[in-house]
Amino acid sequence: MSNPALMPCADAALQPIRRAEGEPLFAEPWEAQALALAIALQQAGCFNAIEWADALGAAIKRAQAAGDPDDGSTYYHHVLAALEHLVQEKKIASAALLAARKEAWIDAYEHTPHGKPVELR
Amino acid sequence: MSQHKHTHAHGDDLAHHHDIHSELPPDPALRVKALESLLTEKGLVDPATIDAWIEIYESKIGPRNGAKVVAKAWVDPAYRRRLLSDGTKAIGELDFLGRQGQHIVAVENTPDIHNLVVCTLCSCYPLSVLGLPPAWYKSAPYRSRAVIDPRGVLKEFGLELPEHVKIRVWDSTAEVRYLVVPERPAGTEKLSEEQLAALVTRDSMIGVAKVKAP
Numbered sequence: 001m002s003n004p005a006l007m008p009c010a011d012a013a014l015q016p017i018r019r020a021e022g023e024p025l026f027a028e029p030w031e032a033q034a035l036a037l038a039i040a041l042q043q044a045g046c047f048n049a050i051e052w053a054d055a056l057g058a059a060i061k062r063a064q065a066a067g068d069p070d071d072g073s074t075y076y077h078h079v080l081a082a083l084e085h086l087v088q089e090k091k092i093a094s095a096a097l098l099a100a101r102k103e104a105w106i107d108a109y110e111h112t113p114h115g116k117p118v119e120l121r
Numbered sequence: 122m123s124q125h126k127h128t129h130a131h132g133d134d135l136a137h138h139h140d141i142h143s144e145l146p147p148d149p150a151l152r153v154k155a156l157e158s159l160l161t162e163k164g165l166v167d168p169a170t171i172d173a174w175i176e177i178y179e180s181k182i183g184p185r186n187g188a189k190v191v192a193k194a195w196v197d198p199a200y201r202r203r204l205l206s207d208g209t210k211a212i213g214e215l216d217f218l219g220r221q222g223q224h225i226v227a228v229e230n231t232p233d234i235h236n237l238v239v240c241t242l243c244s245c246y247p248l249s250v251l252g253l254p255p256a257w258y259k260s261a262p263y264r265s266r267a268v269i270d271p272r273g274v275l276k277e278f279g280l281e282l283p284e285h286v287k288i289r290v291w292d293s294t295a296e297v298r299y300l301v302v303p304e305r306p307a308g309t310e311k312l313s314e315e316q317l318a319a320l321v322t323r324d325s326m327i328g329v330a331k332v333k334a335p
Contacts, residue, residue: 013261013262013264013265013266014262014265014266014269015261015262016262016277017257017260017262017263017266017274017277017278018256018257018260018262019255019256019257019278020256023255023256025178025179025252025253026179028147028149028150029150030146030147030149030150030153030154032175032178032179033153033157033171033175034149034153034156035178035253036171036174036175036178037153037156037157037160037166037171039174040160040165040166040167040170040171040174041160041165041166044165044166046165048295049223049295049296050294050295050296052295053242053243053245053294053295054242054295056242056243056244057242057243060242060243060261064261069261070260070261071256071260071261071262072255072256072257072258072259072260072263073256075244075256075259075260076149077149078243080149080152080153083156084152084156087156087160092159092160092163092165093156093159093160093163097159098152098155098156098159099155101155101158101159102151102152102154102155104155105151105154105155105158106145106151109142109143109144109145109146110142110143110145111142112142112143113142113143114142114143114144115143116143118143120158
């Protein structure tokens with residue numbers, strides 16, 4: 001994944017195209033969930049496909065500027081960032097609310113004995 | 122699957138009792154859980170719908186849908202005409218699962234014209250016929266180089282086109298997605314529609330490969 005040849009540089013975009021045969025669609029379950037949430041919010045009318053593409057494009061540009069290799073391996077990080085951004089922009093949830101909820105999940109994981117279903121307390 | 126990154130950067134030192142509590146998922150997974158739980162509470166998403174969507178995209182939709190469209194266009198001249206004049210409608214005839222309302226334009230390769238699809242902004246892709254895009258389609262090198270140097274990109278994919286072949290690059294948007302109808306390979310006259318569909322690859326419908334005869 002972290003090929004030094006693809007590390008951020010002025011022409012990261014001009015690097016060879018990295019391809020892998022038979023790669024899984026999603027490397028981790030959260031990737032599928034993030035994408036599914038983005039689709040569900042569009043279907044719920046929270047934003048449209050154009051707003052989504054713009055937000056995703058902007059998230060990719062922000063990540064590139066911050067040194068992300070943008071070689072496809074970090075794509076779902078961009079999806080998640082775009083989703084968080086749009087949710088805030090559309091006043092569905094504030095950054096503080098998202099952060100507090102994440103902490104609540106961390107707390108739930110740390111106080112749930114191994115093997116038991118993790119639920120918000 | 123999960124990497125179990127223990128990022129206890131929030132105050133108390135829990136490093137000593139890792140084993141007794143549930144393993145902490147990686148940061149993005151926690152952020153997704155935060156979003157999903159908040160959005161569910163607000164009634165904006167239904168967890169069952171989310172799971173169903175994932176299942177559909179993981180197992181039911183893939184490039185096979187697109188391959189059926191292409192094979193049908195190869196064997197049925199009337200369907201080919203409908204596909205090229207109104208892709209969305211012609212694909213709709215085949216009644217696939219998936220997202221509705223995506224406009225799909227079918228672009229046909231000929232001995233003189235080769236079509237290549239990209240999304241320079243992000244990753245717009247005809248999901249209903251090709252499933253989810255491969256990682257390289259979403260990568261910066263492909264997104265920029267497909268436009269700057271399509272011939273070089275095709276070469277990298279192992280496809281060298283004769284000089285006289287004109288390459289058309291289609292930049293997808295949220296509103297319009299493209300499906301390449303590759304050329305039917307020579308020597309496949311006796312194959313059935315189903316056998317033909319089996320030859321059509323995802324890459325050939327993005328335009329980075331040709332369909333090879335069996």
